[in-house]
Amino acid sequence: MKKNIPVYDIKYFSAYKNNGILVSRFGTYAQQHTHLHTAHRHSFYHLVFFTKGQGKHQIDFDTFNVSPNLIYFMVPGQVHSWNFTSEPDGYIINFSASYFSSLLLQPDYLSKFSFFSGNAQQQVLHLDEKASSKAIDIFEAILKEGENQQLWNDDLVKTLLLTLFIQIDRTADAAKHLPKNNYNDTILRNFQQLIEQNYAKLKLPKQYAALLYITPNHLNALCNEFLGISAGKLIRNRIILEAKRLLVNLDLRVAEVAFKLNFEDQSYFVKFFKKYEGLTPDKFRKQYISDPYGTK
Structure with a gap:
């Protein structure tokens, strides 16, 4: 009998640098957590950008193809699984629901982004080459900050993440989903x-x-x-x-x-x-x- 769908907390994963966030190259992450290929839920925010790989992934019972330059976002509570037919790579970021609380005064700030709507059809996006290049630069900068011990490091990571969200939201043309008024x-x-x-x-x-x-x-x-x-x-x-x-x-x-x-x-x-x-x-x-x- 198949087991019930597990729910994973951010504390389950090794820390990237500070509590409340994990950042990794996706190939390494997928190899370390093979059990996550089957259906599971998160208590945290989750995003993946693929630079290579083929297969399928599912968010809340909607199935999408995996391909390079695809990025997807998830909010806490959604059901998710992967099924790869070729070796994937890219970047993954998990962060807790409270990760931005010390920086942002608006507790619902992330809900402004269409890809954090909780609607799977708005959460999976294909980026063009220009947008992908910008996203990769930001992911690499965040990974580099993981090795940095300088002052304001964590706030810089949060700022880089928000920059990524804003750039992706512009690329996704959120006006298709919500009015400008x-x-x-x-x-x-x-x-x-x-x-x-x-x-x-x-x-x-x-x-x-x-x-x-x-x-x-x-x-x-x-x-x-x-x-x-x-x-x-x-x-x-x-x-x-x-x-x-x-x-x-x-x-x-x-x-x-x-x-x-x-x-x-x-x-x-x-x-x-x-x-x-x-x-x-x-x-x-x-x-x-x-x-x-x-x-x-």
Whole structure:
């Protein structure tokens, strides 16, 4: 029987230089932690930039091809795995949720970047040669700082990381995902944050609209115009994602998953899941365990 998906904390890994961050060349990291090729979760932020290698990687049950000049980002709690068909290399950075707290006054600063949205489709990016070259320079500078004992070293690493995030966000053209209008941008970001905090309790757009002090019609119009998805579907997608994350934990019965997501009973949860996924929770669980990458 396949084991439940483990959750790894930043303390599990050898420190790069200071507590709360690990930086490494990816080839070395992948060889040292071969068990991480199978599905697992992180309690920290995680990013990888590939300079070589082929295969597949999966974030929250969405599968992507591995190729040079690809970079992906992950937020705490996401389910992830790799399956390489040729030897990979590149760079990996893991950092704790509190790593930037001493430098940034805004606790939600990282959520401004589209690739830290928690939406897998926004978290995987192919960089052109110019952007890749800039990213490599920053990764190398961060690795070099790992050997440096000079004053302000850790703050410089944090600054280099933020520089990388800003450059990647510009390259990714975040305007495709969120509007440039500050008011609309704020409304949609707040909506997404509220979903993250309340998806198990609040399941209707009108409940979120009330918290945002706008009408349900206005909220739905903003979502359709700028995100290409209705407000209701955005909420449902988050509920289904969490259901999948829970279902791959074999210690939990379907009834317990339904309870954790505040469904009235198991039958209602099963109908809900099947309506939007096309298969029952039990079928999904068995299918994922036998063929996580959907190759059969």
